[in-house]
Amino acid sequence: MTIRLYDTSARQIRDFTPLKPGHVSIYLCGATVQSAPHIGHIRSGLNFDIMRRWFAYRGYDVTFVRNVTDIDDKIITKSVDQGRPWWSIGYENERAFNTGYDALGCLPPTYEPRATGHVTEMVEMMRGLIERGHAYEADGSVYFDVRSFPDYLSLSNQDIDDLRQPTEEGITGKRDPRDFAMWKATKPGEPDWETPWGRGRPGWHLECSAMAHKYLGSAFDIHGGGLDLIFPHHENEIAQAKAFGDDFAQYWVHNAWVTMSGEKMSKSLGNSVLIEEMVKRWRPVVLRYYLGTPHYRSMIEYSEEALQEAEAAYARIEGFIQRVVEKAGEVAPADEVPTAFAEAMDDDLGVPQALAVLHTTVRQGNSALAADDKEAAVARLAEVRAMLGVLGLDPLDPHWAGEADRGAGAELHGVVDSLVRLVLQQRESARERKDWATADAIRDQLNQSGLAIEDSPDGPRWSIAHR
Numbered sequence: 001m002t003i004r005l006y007d008t009s010a011r012q013i014r015d016f017t018p019l020k021p022g023h024v025s026i027y028l029c030g031a032t033v034q035s036a037p038h039i040g041h042i043r044s045g046l047n048f049d050i051m052r053r054w055f056a057y058r059g060y061d062v063t064f065v066r067n068v069t070d071i072d073d074k075i076i077t078k079s080v081d082q083g084r085p086w087w088s089i090g091y092e093n094e095r096a097f098n099t100g101y102d103a104l105g106c107l108p109p110t111y112e113p114r115a116t117g118h119v120t121e122m123v124e125m126m127r128g129l130i131e132r133g134h135a136y137e138a139d140g141s142v143y144f145d146v147r148s149f150p151d152y153l154s155l156s157n158q159d160i161d162d163l164r165q166p167t168e169e170g171i172t173g174k175r176d177p178r179d180f181a182m183w184k185a186t187k188p189g190e191p192d193w194e195t196p197w198g199r200g201r202p203g204w205h206l207e208c209s210a211m212a213h214k215y216l217g218s219a220f221d222i223h224g225g226g227l228d229l230i231f232p233h234h235e236n237e238i239a240q241a242k243a244f245g246d247d248f249a250q251y252w253v254h255n256a257w258v259t260m261s262g263e264k265m266s267k268s269l270g271n272s273v274l275i276e277e278m279v280k281r282w283r284p285v286v287l288r289y290y291l292g293t294p295h296y297r298s299m300i301e302y303s304e305e306a307l308q309e310a311e312a313a314y315a316r317i318e319g320f321i322q323r324v325v326e327k328a329g330e331v332a333p334a335d336e337v338p339t340a341f342a343e344a345m346d347d348d349l350g351v352p353q354a355l356a357v358l359h360t361t362v363r364q365g366n367s368a369l370a371a372d373d374k375e376a377a378v379a380r381l382a383e384v385r386a387m388l389g390v391l392g393l394d395p396l397d398p399h400w401a402g403e404a405d406r407g408a409g410a411e412l413h414g415v416v417d418s419l420v421r422l423v424l425q426q427r428e429s430a431r432e433r434k435d436w437a438t439a440d441a442i443r444d445q446l447n448q449s450g451l452a453i454e455d456s457p458d459g460p461r462w463s464i465a466h467r
Contacts, residue, residue, distance in 0.1 A: 027066075033093035133145075358384060
């Protein structure tokens with residue numbers, strides 16, 4: 001068994017070899033809490049949640065760090081615009097992110113450090129970089145000298161002579177316009193902290209290098225984040241950490257975006273779909289299925305139709321599980337997932353291929369039910385639950401149990417259920433009168449409305465039809 005991952009720095013899929021046998025250390029660039037999260041933000045956390053679960057399934061002890069950037073230019077700007085403390089805006093949105101992660105079934109991180117809680121570590125790193133000749137102070141700010149680090153831009157595969165980085169407004173004293181700020185000198189009305197070079201606040205890139213060093217040491221296994229972070233954020237993290245003397249991350253793994261009309265979903269474009277609104281319209285488990293089942297390196301083009309397809313696909317899985325449980329009682333997950341599923345997950349977290357195995361197993365289970373082969377149906381359900389558990393999608397898991405009866409969409413589901421049951425009672429009355437033509441017509445009308453009707457020993461039940 002060898003897990004393989006696409007390493008951005010190597011530009012190829014590599015066999016995963018942990019620094020410490022049996023252990024995996026992961027640092028994920030988490031939320032910048034300037035505003036509430038959209039589904040593109042949550043996709044990153046969800047993709048790495050699946051990675052974490054797969055490593056755990058394969059027997060690894062996982063340390064998972066996901067940071068919070070709770071101070072940056074945009075948070076400060078919003079503080080001024082809204083007349084609110086910067087920390088109030090940050091904390092409100094941090095809670096919104098964690099609510100979103102939890103709603104979609106993401107396991108909590110091992111550590112979730114905030115940038116503002118690690119100024120001491122940032123000062124220590126800056127001091128070391130200045131002593132080594134990789135950084136300098138100017139007018140109270142501290143800059144990284146990019147030309148002092150020969151491997152700068154190796155992650156993004158750019159040429160430094162072709163790089164154009166605009167000078168940040170209000171910041172002076174750079175030796176080279178491409179040098180980046182690790183520490184920004186204080187400005188009136190902004191939050192600041194004391195350092196040997198005067199009061200100021202962190203630059204975006206420094207915080208992650210310092211926090212990764214504190215929680216994972218000088219070397220760790222995997223650094224993750226969205227594609228948009230490769231440059232400048234991750235490139236600058238590497239320069240700081242390695243110039244400081246750390247080996248830093250051994251693998252760089254990046255997830256693709258959620259797009260709308262071909263553009264990256266972002267707050268600035270005004271095309272974001274907020275999690276707090278989405279969970280009012282869709283069951284969170286369906287959102288997890290929709291965001292988590294494409295390959296993590298593939299773009300997701302947002303559409304209502306795609307969400308409807310995800311809803312129908314997950315309903316088919318739930319329907320199979322419900323039918324077996326009604327016949328045989330609750331079935332525990334199998335100890336191991338099917339070999340083909342494991343091979344797909346080992347190969348750069350091939351969730352789409354793994355999902356194909358899962359749906360094939362569901363079809364086999366349904367065939368077993370149709371043949372009244374209870375033993376085979378139970379065996380297939382055990383396999384299905386094992387696979388769903390790895391993906392965080394098992395409807396019998398306590399996190400999802402009863403989800404359809406609470407939270408987002410529950411009221412609408414209840415209304416639809418009541419209306420359909422009234423129609424089904426009319427169908428049952430027709431069947432009792434042996435009025436088969438009317439009974440069949442009612443069933444056909446429900447089918448045309450997108451509902452599948454199944455007659456069971458306990459009476460008829462409905463589900464979303466497979467289109």
